[in-house]
Amino acid sequence: MVVLSVNAGSSSLKFKAYDMPEETVLISGVFERIGMKDSFYTIKINGEKIRKEEDLNNHEKAFEILMEELLENKIVDSLDDIKAIGHRIVQGGSYFDKTEEMTEENIKKVKELSSLAPLHNPAAVKGIKAAINVVPNALQTGAFDTAFHQTIEEENYLYPVPYEWCEKYQVRKYGAHGTSHKYVSSRMNEILGRYNTKLITCHIGNGASISAIKDGVCINTSMGLTPNAGLMMGSRCGDMDATVVTYMMRSLECTPEEMDTILNKQSGLLGISGISSDSRDIEDGMKIGNQRCALAQKMFARKIIDHIAKYYVELGGCDGIVFTAGIGENSIHTRREVLDGLSVLGVKIDEEANDCRGIERLITGYFIASRAATRIACSVATILAGLIAALLKITVRKGKKIQVVTACTLAFVIEVVHMLLVYITNTNDLEFVIGIYRKVVGPMIVANVV
Ligand code: AMP
Numbered sequence: 001m002v003v004l005s006v007n008a009g010s011s012s013l014k015f016k017a018y019d020m021p022e023e024t025v026l027i028s029g030v031f032e033r034i035g036m037k038d039s040f041y042t043i044k045i046n047g048e049k050i051r052k053e054e055d056l057n058n059h060e061k062a063f064e065i066l067m068e069e070l071l072e073n074k075i076v077d078s079l080d081d082i083k084a085i086g087h088r089i090v091q092g093g094s095y096f097d098k099t100e101e102m103t104e105e106n107i108k109k110v111k112e113l114s115s116l117a118p119l120h121n122p123a124a125v126k127g128i129k130a131a132i133n134v135v136p137n138a139l140q141t142g143a144f145d146t147a148f149h150q151t152i153e154e155e156n157y158l159y160p161v162p163y164e165w166c167e168k169y170q171v172r173k174y175g176a177h178g179t180s181h182k183y184v185s186s187r188m189n190e191i192l193g194r195y196n197t198k199l200i201t202c203h204i205g206n207g208a209s210i211s212a213i214k215d216g217v218c219i220n221t222s223m224g225l226t227p228n229a230g231l232m233m234g235s236r237c238g239d240m241d242a243t244v245v246t247y248m249m250r251s252l253e254c255t256p257e258e259m260d261t262i263l264n265k266q267s268g269l270l271g272i273s274g275i276s277s278d279s280r281d282i283e284d285g286m287k288i289g290n291q292r293c294a295l296a297q298k299m300f301a302r303k304i305i306d307h308i309a310k311y312y313v314e315l316g317g318c319d320g321i322v323f324t325a326g327i328g329e330n331s332i333h334t335r336r337e338v339l340d341g342l343s344v345l346g347v348k349i350d351e352e353a354n355d356c357r358g359i360e361r362l363i364t365g366y367f368i369a370s371r372a373a374t375r376i377a378c379s380v381a382t383i384l385a386g387l388i389a390a391l392l393k394i395t396v397r398k399g400k401k402i403q404v405v406t407a408c409t410l411a412f413v414i415e416v417v418h419m420l421l422v423y424i425t426n427t428n429d430l431e432f433v434i435g436i437y438r439k440v441v442g443p444m445i446v447a448n449v450v
Helices: 059-072 104-116 121-134 147-151 164-169 178-192 243-252 256-265 268-273 279-287 291-315 325-330 332-341 371-397 401-424 429-440
Strands: 002-008 013-019 024-032 040-045 048-053 082-089 139-144 198-204 208-214 217-221 320-324 445-448
Touching (some): 002 121, 040 059, 059 121, 082 121, 104 121, 147 178, 178 208, 178 217, 178 320, 198 291, 198 325, 208 291, 217 291, 243 256, 291 332, 325 332
Parallel strands (some): 198 320
Antiparallel strands (some): 002 013, 024 040, 198 208
């Protein structure tokens, strides 16, 4: 069964076709400069990347060409083979807490939320409408960046401003990057082998956000009404004294739109370094002794550390920290700086393991034994204990009775305590061993998830 995922921007359309349920990517690509001069598209198929110039007047035209490519490349025999199209939508407001079918009524709601995401939601609506026109028989669904954060409680999503602002103007925290936080947290749970976990997921890319996730449910996240909240980012300022905005609007005599541009596009790493919003350029700048780059990087890492520490307290501990997105997956330096800053919480980076880019890996030097391995280890331990007991018995025959009684009683007590702890803590053997390990070595497993 072929399923298509699309991400419509104001002048672009990214796509991937999957063979389901295997999730094999059949073809992927992007249409660019839609509605502009010099529009073109690139497709990646069988490891080959092809670029074609084409007039793309609107999203519908892009969809039509996409369908032609799917037919020509024999991804589908007919458009009816495409069973579903999933659309990425940035803002779902308080309406959407999960992926939903894009019915007429739901499309209306997405459109209504445009004031909260003026660059993204109107583009998504265009994409959905184009897809319905071109592939009317496919199920159309919307996956929202905000949906995963809808479980956040009122005390965490409200701002301490007049209460009516939320009621009347929908001013509250919605968060973003929800699909990413959801995926990496469930992947981390798979790695840990359990689901009753406390996780802190760090999506650190050009846009950056951190979420606190308990038992698979998001309890807090760093982005807010808009993505310009929480962490310092590539070109966004993130959290700061709100009065700076009004003070500087008066000082610079600038309009709200101009201030939006400064805070979203000229701040963050770019604003402080004065060089670039790209973390690779910042790292290169640091290597040649650029002090402003060094300062930007320090501030960038500081905000990540602060948020992780805050969520550690909010979660009441933490089983794992996850890094993902461009910087999280690739910047060895940023991960090291952040984890070093968290050493007080018991995080200990494994320098060798951290020396990687774009691969999934545990980077705190923690070895997760498989359940089978733990079982084997327990059996070996039991056999050894039996052998020792047998040897002691021989000694007993020689008259040292007291040793056997002590050894047997001790083994019995240890086993009873072990079983009781496993029962009380509702864990299995592996989790019990991990629990002990954490107490002894450090509380957290940190993974790079791509
Ligand atoms: P994203 O928004 O997730 O695409 O991430 C973009 C960010 O990832 C940019 O700041 C890039 O500099 C950063 N990035 C990508 N590759 C690397 C790398 N190898 N080392 C450091 N940063 C990287």
